[in-house]
Amino acid sequence: MVDRNRLYRIDAIVMHRSDMGEADRLLTVLSRERGKLRLNAKGARKIKSRRAGHVELFMRSKMLVAKGRGDIDIVSQVETVEAYRGLREDLTRSTYAHYVVELIDAFAEEGSEQPEMFDLLAEGLGWIATTAMRNLPLTARFFELKLLTLAGFQPQVFRCADQGEALKEAAANEFYGWSPSSGGVLCPDHAPGRSDAGRLSIHALKVLRHALRTEYHTFTTLTIRDSVSGEVEQAMLRYIQYVLERKVKSVEFLNLLRRENAVI
Ligand SMILES: [Zn+2]
DSSP states (O other), rough: OOOGGGGGEEEEEEEEEETTTEEEEEEEEEEETEEEEEEEETTTTTHHHTTTTSSHHHHHHHHEEEEOOOSSSEEEEEEEOOOOOOHHHHHHHHHHHHHHHHHHHOOOOOSSSOOOOOOOOEEEEEHHHHHGGGGGGHHHHHHHHHHHHHHTTBBOOOOOSOOOOOOOOOOOTTTEETTTTEEEEOTTTTTTOOOOOEEEEEHHHHHHHHHHOHHHHHTTTTTOHHHHHHHHHHHHHHHHHHHHHHHHHHHHHHHHHHHHHHHO
């Protein structure tokens, strides 16, 4: 008999899964109600299990979860909300899905309610599963910028990130800078002063601005040259790496403080 007080319901997306023991499956999910969780889907690998097929990678399901004795709670019932079939049928789409899940995994917190992040992941997986193949790179850029905004790290693309002044139009022989450590774009005057400032073209800057100003379906109607697409991708990659490095360091620092405090 299951103790009702030990049960809770979540809306969850499977981010990672691995086999555990003979028939169990260990899941890392992002839940709307409780952020990131690790769960045991007992018996999920048995063909006859009612849980089989509902806890595949990237699937969104309603789950009834029973509190376990240790860190890992147990999936008691599960019902698929959205299977995102397109992600399983195409390798490129599944690669993009892995990428956005890794990003979410890096930014999501354990044990706290994160409805916006959950909604973004649910929406993002839907875009990746169904959009035209040529839209996948822009979809990833849109997702990155939305996620950074939710996490409080939206890059500055409307003003100079160095002095905060309005960005002047770059002359034909001038370039904007892109400096993750300054927080975004730099005007041609301040760009040379920052050692980490790579060049950013006006075309790439416009794409970044457009992503932050418009809805997904409008943004992905953009047609951009491959060179600009590559430039935006590199700029975002450098920015995300910088943010995550700082984030990881700050988490380590906080843990260190906690340990030091515990000792004192
Ligand atoms: Zn400036």
